Amino acid sequence: MLDLTESNGSKIDGVIATKFPSYLVKHDTKVVWLLHQHRQAYDLAHTQFDNLATYGTLGKIVRKKIHQMDNIGFTESKKVYTIAQNVANRLWGFNQLHGEALYPPPPLMGRYRCGKYDNYIFYPSRLDSAKRQDLVIKAMRYVHRDLRLIISGTGPSQERYKAIAREYGVADRVDFLGYVSDEQLLELYSNAFCVAYTPVDEDLGYVTMESFFSKKPVITCTDSGGTLEFVRDEENGYIAHPSLEDIAQKINALYESDRARTMGENGYQAMRNMNLSWDHVVDKLLGPMR
Numbered sequence: 001m002l003d004l005t006e007s008n009g010s011k012i013d014g015v016i017a018t019k020f021p022s023y024l025v026k027h028d029t030k031v032v033w034l035l036h037q038h039r040q041a042y043d044l045a046h047t048q049f050d051n052l053a054t055y056g057t058l059g060k061i062v063r064k065k066i067h068q069m070d071n072i073g074f075t076e077s078k079k080v081y082t083i084a085q086n087v088a089n090r091l092w093g094f095n096q097l098h099g100e101a102l103y104p105p106p107p108l109m110g111r112y113r114c115g116k117y118d119n120y121i122f123y124p125s126r127l128d129s130a131k132r133q134d135l136v137i138k139a140m141r142y143v144h145r146d147l148r149l150i151i152s153g154t155g156p157s158q159e160r161y162k163a164i165a166r167e168y169g170v171a172d173r174v175d176f177l178g179y180v181s182d183e184q185l186l187e188l189y190s191n192a193f194c195v196a197y198t199p200v201d202e203d204l205g206y207v208t209m210e211s212f213f214s215k216k217p218v219i220t221c222t223d224s225g226g227t228l229e230f231v232r233d234e235e236n237g238y239i240a241h242p243s244l245e246d247i248a249q250k251i252n253a254l255y256e257s258d259r260a261r262t263m264g265e266n267g268y269q270a271m272r273n274m275n276l277s278w279d280h281v282v283d284k285l286l287g288p289m290r
Helices: 057-075 085-095 133-139 158-167 182-191 206-213 244-257 260-274 278-289
Strands: 015-017 030-034 079-082 120-124 148-152 174-178 194-196 218-221 237-240
Touching: 030 278, 057 085, 079 085, 079 278, 120 133, 120 182, 133 148, 133 158, 133 244, 148 182, 158 174, 194 206, 194 244, 206 218, 206 260, 218 244, 237 244, 244 260
Parallel strands: 015 030, 030 079, 120 148, 120 194, 148 174, 194 218, 218 237
Antiparallel strands: none
């Protein structure tokens, strides 16, 4: 493994490793802040997202080696933090190792704002199958016709999702914006009626945090992973079963209840109570090195 105790003759005092395989580097003063492991070797093994399975026996050997190397890398560390409790749970479930959840503030911390509650559902994210935008696109068939769906982001599933919108007869109510600037993103959050975020077992889910800082309720799913650490059903959003009908029913319930503003405020207060800051994150990460 790469030895980072020195570089070009200069001593390196410590290392903060984040995701696979950075935590395998050699250093006596190493702290891990685990964003995620190589998930195809763990929770995504034997699923549609498993890219190791395509290599047959070789894939099985690689998966076993990753497990062995990960255990060495983690146990060499002075402390293992994780980006969310969901990641800590996986670490315990697969490696029987403890990690302490240490939440980061979202990328545009301090700039999120709340404007109107306009007639659109906002879904910002990379467009790929793990984010499951298709669930919400298809659900639009059953959602109140006054509501539109605005999707921002790019990714490998972009054309497939557009085709799904046409297939389900909702293309005239679904807008694909592609890449948007930070200021556009803030504006879209600011004026959304609510935010939909329905990934499968997300590590953390910045989208949820960004929504709540914009005072917007979140529609998510029972199997969406890290988002469930923040969303409280009927308090600051809705937690739906990952089915078209249930997602649509939750969105319609929110629309008909006139509770979007109250739920968004509840989400905002939940974020405030977490006291998120980079000063806190850095202090925690450096603590074991002192």
